[in-house]
Amino acid sequence: MAGVLRADRVWVETFTGLRVAQFAGLLKVVRERGGDGTLRGRPWSLPLAERVLLVAVYYRTNLTMRQLGPLFGVSSSTVCRVIQRLGPLLALEPMTRPADGPDRLWIVDGTLVPVRDRSVGASSRSYRFSANVQVVVDADTRLVVAASRPLPGTTADAHAWRRSGLAPHCEGVTVLGDGAYLNTGLIVPHRKRPGRPLLKGEEEDNAEHRKVRARVEHVIGRMKNYKILRDCRQRGNGLHHAVQAVARMHNLALAA
The missing domain is CATH 3.30.420 (Nucleotidyltransferase; domain 5)
Structure with a gap:
């Protein structure tokens, strides 16, 4: 299943609500915010695109971490770390006050x-x-x-x-x-x-x-x-990060 997610754009669109070009915009934001860095020197088992996809799928489907682990070929603890690391990086930046x-x-x-x-x-x-x-x-x-x-x-x-x-x-x-x-x-x-x-x-x-x-x-x-x-x-700031990330994905889906 993980291989299908990497290869077929239909799966990306189905699981995230974003077209591939829109998902690329989300990936760009996360990369610019330092999401491609390693965790305490330990390399990630998934490339950045897969990790961003994992977070987007989590927010879109609300599957449990035990369910997402086999879908991406990683452990549930890795899923948890990915969400905690990348979730805040998907946050919406408030729009600046328009000139008009x-x-x-x-x-x-x-x-x-x-x-x-x-x-x-x-x-x-x-x-x-x-x-x-x-x-x-x-x-x-x-x-x-x-x-x-x-x-x-x-x-x-x-x-x-x-x-x-x-x-x-x-x-x-x-x-x-x-x-x-x-x-x-x-x-x-x-x-x-x-x-x-x-x-x-x-x-x-x-x-x-x-x-x-x-x-x-x-x-x-x-x-x-x-x-x-x-x-x-x-728990904790998890809902705040989820709301901000969903707002960004909503804007990407609408604007692109």
Whole structure:
């Protein structure tokens, strides 16, 4: 099976969600970040391309390390070391603020990711344990601008946004959020108040707001095609590295 993965581009595309040219872009990023170095002088049993492929397959399929080992012809402990070494090197670099910032539109939304690590997640209504991740998306390109570090799943979106550190990065750009981001400085829908129905113009504004804001939900849905974001077994910074890597792979698949 490992030989098939090396030889047939169909397997690369099937297991990673990236075309071969897009995967080459991912490989280039990892190489430039020093991923080709040896581990304490000990040579890797797989070439760099195979190791990057292993990490991408892990994030895409969420197979266990015992399952990935035979697929690549290595031990489960080697799989673990490869993921720990290369996972952080796949991370997305937050987009710089565009020159036409006031005319650009970014959208933010939070998503819950089921986790096993109780030091990262918290019990929430949707899942037994989950983490809240804030995702900022460019409304025109659907590219992920930035993603926050995970917070416990019980954290409200407005509070998670304030703690995410993403607000300074979005200064000078119009950012949309849903009603959960009230009093955060983001553009949110008009609120209904007791005894005061929405005016016709406000209803139209809210309809347009929902239509545009749905784009971030579509992006998050595509990101969750990488099954690591449906049930993350990683500990510590593992979920953060997974989110950043998935965001980069999503951007590569969309932009190329």
